[in-house]
Amino acid sequence: MAKKAETVEEKLRALYDLQLIDSRIDEIRNMRGELPLEVEDLKDEVAGLTTRLEKLNNEVQTVEEQVKTKKNEIESHKESIKKYTDQQKDVRNNREFNSLTKEIEYQTLEIELAEKHIKEFKANMEYKKNLIAQTSEKLDTKTSHLKHKENELNGILTETEREEKALVVKSEEFAAAIEDRLLNAYTRIRNGVKNRLAVVSIERGASAGSFFTIPPQVQVEIAARKKIMTDEHSGRILVDAALAAEEREKIDAIIKNLK
Numbered sequence: 001m002a003k004k005a006e007t008v009e010e011k012l013r014a015l016y017d018l019q020l021i022d023s024r025i026d027e028i029r030n031m032r033g034e035l036p037l038e039v040e041d042l043k044d045e046v047a048g049l050t051t052r053l054e055k056l057n058n059e060v061q062t063v064e065e066q067v068k069t070k071k072n073e074i075e076s077h078k079e080s081i082k083k084y085t086d087q088q089k090d091v092r093n094n095r096e097f098n099s100l101t102k103e104i105e106y107q108t109l110e111i112e113l114a115e116k117h118i119k120e121f122k123a124n125m126e127y128k129k130n131l132i133a134q135t136s137e138k139l140d141t142k143t144s145h146l147k148h149k150e151n152e153l154n155g156i157l158t159e160t161e162r163e164e165k166a167l168v169v170k171s172e173e174f175a176a177a178i179e180d181r182l183l184n185a186y187t188r189i190r191n192g193v194k195n196r197l198a199v200v201s202i203e204r205g206a207s208a209g210s211f212f213t214i215p216p217q218v219q220v221e222i223a224a225r226k227k228i229m230t231d232e233h234s235g236r237i238l239v240d241a242a243l244a245a246e247e248r249e250k251i252d253a254i255i256k257n258l259k
Helices: 008-032 035-088 094-176 180-192 216-224 241-258
Strands: 199-203 237-239
Touching: 008 094, 008 180, 008 199, 008 237, 008 241, 035 094, 094 241, 180 237, 199 241, 237 241
Parallel strands: 199 237
Antiparallel strands: none
């Protein structure tokens, strides 16, 4: 277990070290940014388009079967017409002739109806084939985009995953050296600011990232490292530039060895 920081200076160094490590973890995670979510969204889109394409192809196949069925029905009706026409040659009276004529008319109407259905089926099939072409094109584009994003994400993960895991362990080690009260304050400040900086150094008479000048007397107190000082405007914990430079050099060396 890490040795607890006892003096104020040790506490300041421990806090700043933790901040430097956590900032590097933030940097790595920011490199990934929204990529994991983008990849998941693209996977969902590709899956959805694939399902839609399968459904459309099945629908086209069904319509093709319907067209085939109607064509078979037409052939059957034509055979019936031929049969009834041949029978008319051997009828014995007008009643039988008229009855066969009605059958022929019925079969003719059935052919016309079947041809109408075939025309409708073919129009529907053409519409679906256009949808298939559009969906296939969109699927190809999304699949290509997904592959690109996956490669991008895998590249970042390969490059940074080992370092990130090691840094998380280091962060826990350094946090263990800080008393609970200060660690809770650090976490609260860090979670409350956009850039996640809870501990900052003095730069050009102001806290890093701030335009508010720190009075000279306060700067002297911060440099003395006798008590924990905070920026009255942002609430961040302040350390002097010399201490910050020393700790940055130390933590940079630790991070370098983790890569």
